[in-house]
Amino acid sequence: MREMFLCPVCGEMLTESEKLYRCAKNHSFDKARSGYVNLLPVKQKHAKLPGDNPEMVRARRDFLNQGYYQHLQETLCEAVKNRMPSGGVLLDAGCGEGYYTKKMADILPEDCTCIGIDISKTATDLASRADKKTKYAVGSVFHLPVGEKQVSVLVSVFAPYCHAEFLRVLKAGGFLIMAIPAEKHLWELKTAVYDKPYENQVRDYELENFVFQQKITTEKEIFLSRPEDIKNLFQMTPYAYRTSPHEKERLEKLETLSVRTAFEILIYQKEA
Secondary structure (H helix, E strand, O other), X not given: OOOOEEOOOOOOEXXXXXXEEEOOOOOEXXXXXXXXXXXXXXHHOOOOOOOOOHHHHHHHHHHHOOOOOHHHHXXXXXXXXXXXXXXXXXXXXXXXXXXXXXXXXXHOOOOOEEEEEEOOXXXXXXHHHHOOOOXXXXXXXXXXXXXXXXXXXXXXXXXXXXXXXXXXXXXXXXXXXXXXXXXXXXXXXXXXXXXXXXXXXXXXXXXXXXXXXXXXXXXXXXXXXXXXXXXXXXXXXXXXXXXXXXXXXXHHHOOOEEEEEEEEEEEEEEOO
């Protein structure tokens, strides 16, 4: 069995057994019933429940399970499959509830390893319950509990970007694959809710120590026929935190909605 996780106390490699992970210095971490391990030290917590709250996590799970973002899932899997070497390691950094992680694990060859890390305990638990091929851990993308140069492909889907950590864990020549919202993503939802809708700001593609290889776009108009799907979509986005009460009233009145989904998948290769 390939060991991947590092002890968050001393930095030694953790060895997995049936019920726990333990390092050479005898620091041990119990597995949760669902299978994940919590490797987030108290000093790295900036809140009682770091990361996405349970309401946001469950809204995203319920929305994604309807298949609305399947086109992104499939495009992402194809990008990963084309770049994963034999015996390679895939890391989903900021994996959430595992919607994309599980599908990527399913399409990888048997000799490959898939790991998922997220700072939300609720999200990691849901991911681990649904996906037994992937090794999951609660941890921060800014302090990844993964050894240096262990990862062949690192995936980041709408997650925080940490240049130093991504660079550290990727092998020379390894790939970074990021999914970000395109400028017009969810434009119709914004125009229905906001007084002054705004386009998403697309980042500068250049990253130090990485060679930008390709941008893949995937777009699809989806029809939300149920109010609960509209609310789940809204709840799983950052808009839920920065919307005024009267704008939320507009959201509550929406019965159906046709909305554009638009994503960019950015592919980089780490310099040798």
